[in-house]
Amino acid sequence: MKNVIKHSKKILLAVLMLAVLVGNAKEKSSSLKKGLIKTALTVYNVKKGNLLSIKDQNGVTLYKESILETGTYKKGFDLTALPDGDYFFQVDKEIEVKTIPFTVKSSTVVFKKDEEVTVFKPFVREKDGYVFITKLSPNYASLKITIYANYNGDFEMLYSDKFENLQTIGKAYKLEEGNYKIVMNSDNNEYVKYINN
Incomplete structure (x- = not known):
């Protein structure tokens, strides 16, 4: 009788371990399949x-x-x-x-x-009535900056600058109180920033 109980415990333990191994194997193979695609x-x-x-x-x-x-x-x-x-x-x-x-x-x-x-975008920062525009250009890409002022709903061009053959571009503009649109073209992209000061 002791031998039967002893063998039953071993068989039960082996079945439980096999069930755990089979369960884990199924989980790993299904997650592996998902990971392949x-x-x-x-x-x-x-x-x-x-x-x-x-x-x-x-x-x-x-x-x-x-x-x-x-x-x-x-x-x-x-x-x-x-x-x-x-x-x-x-x-x-x-x-x-x-x-x-x-x-x-x-x-x-x-x-x-x-x-x-x-590609590095131009960075625009405002401080004390000045607008600072900087751009890192390791490939010497040109940068064109055009600033428009909003007068009664119509934008009129105030400034236009173009920078070429520079790796670091930096420019500061003094702007009076008002609404402005800054258009920057570089690396075949156009970036627009609106300023209300």
Whole structure:
């Protein structure tokens, strides 16, 4: 009788261990399958409110989200669902835009690390009736600044400056009280800032 109880305990313990192992094996294989079709994207030094987009080669936005937490952004994307073609992730931060290109072909995703580009946006700051505009331009991209004043609902051009062949651009403008529109063109992009002082 003691032998029967002893063997029953061993068999019960073996069945329980087998059940736990089988249960864990099923969980791991299903999460592994899910991971095979997802591509992980990690972006460092993001701030809450930065924008992440996926765009096609024509610049059409296919996906867009606002980043919810400051720090490191991590997310998995099923990019194999996209039709064959060229695409890119775009991370729009406060003073820079990072472009991460990739290609989808026959449900295979290939990132083009050597074609990643970071473009720095002009930064506008106001203080004591002055507007300071700065831009980092490591690739010597030109910057055109045009300032318009709002007179009774119509914008009239006040200043226009163009900077070329500089890596660091900085300019200060003295503006009287009023409403202004500042248009900045650089790296094939246009940036607009409205000033009410």
